[in-house]
Amino acid sequence: MVTLKQLAKELNVSISTVSKALNNSDEIGEDTRKRVKELARLYNYKPNKVALSLKQNKTKTIGVIIPDILNHFLSKVLFGIEREANKHGYNIITCISNESLEKEKESLELLANGSVDGFILSIAEETQSKNEINHFKDTINQGLPIVMFDRVAHDVKCDKVIVDDFESTYRATKNLIAEGRKNIVFISNIDTISVGKLRERGYNKSILEEGLTPKLLILKKNDDPQQKIKQLYKKNKTIDGVIAADSASGVIAINMARNFKRKVPKDISVIGFSSKSVSNHSVPKLTVIRQHAKKIGAKAAELLIDRLKTPHKSIEDYSTKIVKTTLVKSKSTL
DSSP: OOOHHHHHHHHTSOHHHHHHHHTTOTTSOHHHHHHHHHHHHHTTOOOOHHHHHHHHTOOOEEEEEESOTTOHHHHHHHHHHHHHHHHTTOEEEEEEOTTOHHHHHHHHHHHTTTTOSEEEEOOOHHHHHHTOOHHHHHHHHTTOOEEEESSOOTTSOSEEEEEOHHHHHHHHHHHHHHTTOOOEEEEESOTTSHHHHHHHHHHHHHHHHTTOOOEEEEOOTTOOHHHHHHHHHHHOTTOOEEEESSTTHHHHHHHHHGGGTOOTTTTOEEEEEOOHHHHTTSSSOOEEEEOOHHHHHHHHHHHHHHHHHOTTSOTTOOOEEEEOOEEEOOTTOO
């Protein structure tokens, strides 16, 4: 492989001139830059990224840890992270924790050993249920900044990107109440994680303010959601509204209503946290609380890269950015 030294010798210029020309430095004239780049293309010159990272003490790589690659929301956040990172010349390495605390710790240790400049992550379910945060603090103390998104640890001093989970569920429930719904049930399979708890609180506040009775269906890991929602309808024939905290329950609630001759939205209105693509799987199409996943990913990458560019920035000077959700009305509400 050709080196900077060989290019410089053939062009009869210094190594520094070649390096600056390849990086479009204004110190080098246009003609020289053109000559250097033409020769580099001719020899298919590629910079030695390992040597460059050692010299600059930077890898230009971001470690991303997500709990579940099959989760549509998380995969879209990942897309947003990669696109924004690429704009700034950063690559990403992605690890999947599979909701495991131990796997999350292993991923941090693996990548913190000189492979990345910092981390963007969403916390594993087991980590949140055990309230274990020391591995995050240890990583930050090593000088590797962390940006958390969606599921975050509020006791860890780092930048965070979240959505308005409490407010959006509160407003969505109010929306159903404004339709005249009196028996609204909250369905969730994410009650063990922070976002699930916030959404439940938003629902409860809205219901209690109206003097109504909260109705909850909490789905566990081994539950069959279709059977559980079917049993819910069978036992509660007066249900006229559903707020779904997760991506699938809203769709199931609409499709299952037909088994009980319940018309949506005439007899029952349904709103769910979901994406446009998932909402298409119900008839009628689900009204969704859209979280703007790609924007969340881009904002997380932006925060991390900004911190990497200003290493003198105090660890105390961290921020929490809130990406507002949007209620996208469709045929499952009036």
